Amino acid sequence: MSNRLFNFCAGPAALPEAVLKQAQAELLDWQGKGLSVMEMSHRSEEFTQVAETAEQDLRDLLGVPDNYKVLFLQGGASQQFAQIPLNFMAEGGSADYIDTGIWSAKAIEEAQRFGHVNVAASAKGYDYFAIPGQNEWQLSDDAAYVHYTPNETIGGLEYGWIPEVGDKPLIADVSSTILSRPLEVSKFGMLYAGAQKNIGPSGLVVVIVREDLLGNARASCPTMLDYSVAAKNGSMYNTPPTFGWYLAGLIFKWVKEQxxxxxxxxxxxxxxxxxxxxxxxxxxxxxxxxxxxxxxxxxxxxxxxxxxxxxxxxxxxxxxxxxxxxxxxxxxxxxxxxxxxxxxxxxxxxxxxxxxxxxxx
Missing domain, CATH: 3.90.1150.10 (Aspartate Aminotransferase, domain 1)
Structure with a gap:
């Protein structure tokens, strides 16, 4: 009988007990190979299969179109706050951001290091108790992209709709909502999600990015933060967080089973x-x-x-x-x-x- 209690943590959050038990059973001897998945080479045939299966299961669940890359990266969602402008905002460029709470504010603050941020709408006028309707948004003509946070985990404020932003790439931090319901990926230029809520353990971030947006990183962008480098190398430019990737794959299987x-x-x-x-x-x-x-x-x-x-x-x-x-x-x-x-x-x-x-x- 399990002695696990009810865990309402915002993150790192509860993981499915069935997944934890499978990981426990495989911890010392993964599929009869005599070693843990944590101990095997990320270049090995065995781990390559783990990685490819996880990506395909996520593609199946979300219906990810073929012209999108799925990346399994390090650094969590907060690193994306800098990585996004480095990849998509040219030197001296600008982007539109929507402010609905603490996490969108952090994204805004970080992006301001790299260019002009137009706060196209803010929930501040509603004391962060309501989301400003799109009729209130003041989007700019020269924005490289539009960024928003569909769910503010601290304030408990969530969009029940996907913004319409014309031909600008729409970028969303879906850390706390991914896999909780269907999502129309084709409406976005990029989605990113820290794993520690609905995907797996902390330390891993999943990025789903439209291929035509890749290859535009600034010359000053560190190699490790260039999405096109990650895409060309199958998320393995360096040693990836293999155990987190493996656990994410188990959770994708579990969601399918549900x-x-x-x-x-x-x-x-x-x-x-x-x-x-x-x-x-x-x-x-x-x-x-x-x-x-x-x-x-x-x-x-x-x-x-x-x-x-x-x-x-x-x-x-x-x-x-x-x-x-x-x-x-x-x-x-x-x-x-x-x-x-x-x-x-x-x-x-x-x-x-x-x-x-x-x-x-």
């Missing part, structure tokens, strides 16, 4: 509805986000009296409900309910929330 992204969408829809219903029907808990802009993956909520935060968290841990403390910048609570967090975890959280409120009624 029924693919349509099945994940149904599950995730039910989970988020269950939790928001509990919050909205309560007098103790609240969520400030405009209902149509609420995140499916990261659900922040506050208690009516902040003095109850500590006893709430203590009681949650006693019941095996882990990592519910909100981000230090916003306080309160946050439940991250990625793919590997099941309906049973959400039901247990909702039951505890109701119990805690009754005790203080």
């Amino acid at each position: 029924g693919g992204l349509e099945a994940m969408e149904r599950l995730n829809q039910t989970k988020q509805r269950t939790l928001y219903k509990a919050i909205d029907s309560s007098e103790l808990y609240s969520n400030p986000i405009n209902p149509v802009d609420r995140s499916w993956m990261n659900i922040p909520f506050r208690l009516a009296d902040d003095r109850l935060d500590k006893p709430f968290l203590a009681g949650a841990e006693e019941r095996g409900l882990l990592n519910l403390k909100g981000h230090r910048s916003v306080g309160g609570m946050r439940a991250s309910i990625y793919n590997a967090v099941g309906q049973d975890a959400v039901d247990a959280l909702v039951a505890y929330m109701a119990e805690f409120e009754r005790q203080r009624g």
Whole structure:
């Protein structure tokens, strides 16, 4: 019997137990080869098969068109904040960014090191509780690309739509939403995702980039940060994070076994509805986000009296409900309910929330 508890961490996040058990079983002896996948050469025939299978499974899940490269890189999503302008923004150039919270703000701040950033729209006027409609956006004519963050994991603000930006490449940080539902890849010039939410362990980032955008990196761009170099070398210009890549491949298989992204969408829809219903029907808990802009993956909520935060968290841990403390910048609570967090975890959280409120009624 498993002694695993319910983990609501925003990242590194819960991984499917079945995947962890498979990795555990293969840890010392991968498929009878007498060594761990961590110990084999990334150039070996065996690991090449691991890598190619993982890429194909991800392509299958997302329906990635043939004219897109799928890259498995190091550095996490935050490194992309610099890597994107180095690859796509010419010296003295500019790009459009949309500000909806902390992660988009970090992307903006980093891009400003490399050129002009036009903040084409900001949620600041809504106290970051709502996303500005596209009718409010002021896109520039000379932007090299348009960047946005579909889901702000800290604030719990999420787009329910894909922006229309004409012939400009649309670039999105899908770290917290990838694999949670179907996604029309062809609407984007580039997608990138840190692995530690719905893909696998931290230290790996997946980049899906349209081929015609490659080969335009600045002369000053470090070789390791040039997407075209990564693409030409099959993400193996240097030794890649092989164990993270292997685990990502296991998770892609697991998602397929669950029924693919349509099945994940149904599950995730039910989970988020269950939790928001509990919050909205309560007098103790609240969520400030405009209902149509609420995140499916990261659900922040506050208690009516902040003095109850500590006893709430203590009681949650006693019941095996882990990592519910909100981000230090916003306080309160946050439940991250990625793919590997099941309906049973959400039901247990909702039951505890109701119990805690009754005790203080």
